[in-house]
Amino acid sequence: MSVEKEIDVRIHRSGTGYPGWYVGIAANPRKRLFEGHNVSERGGAWLYRDAGSELMAKSIEAIFMKKGCKGGPGGGNSPHHVYAYRMTRTTRGSQG
DSSP: OOOHHHHHHOOOOHSSSGGGEEEEESSSSHHHIIISSSOOOTTTHHHHHHOOOOHHHHHHHHHHHHHTOBBOOOOOOOEEEEEEEEEEEOOOSSTT
16 A cells, blocks of 8 residues: 555544644654654554655655645655654644
8 A cells, every 4th residue: 555545544534534634754753753743652643654755755745735634844854754643732733
């Protein structure tokens, strides 16, 4: 399954739709999710995947932002991972 499809499936299964999710890119997605965005590792709805290249990661990020997900610039050096999480009152950076 493609990275894009995996994210789509996770969003649809969550029942919140695209506007309830944040999609970004990072070189270190675990650090970005759990430290940068304060996503709950145990109880939160999240995923990250290696997109294979920075260009592919940026392309996938742009697709989800066009679909209505929140997101923003950044990603660090060589951000080839795409990550997504369902936004909650405790997550940071969720205003896009």
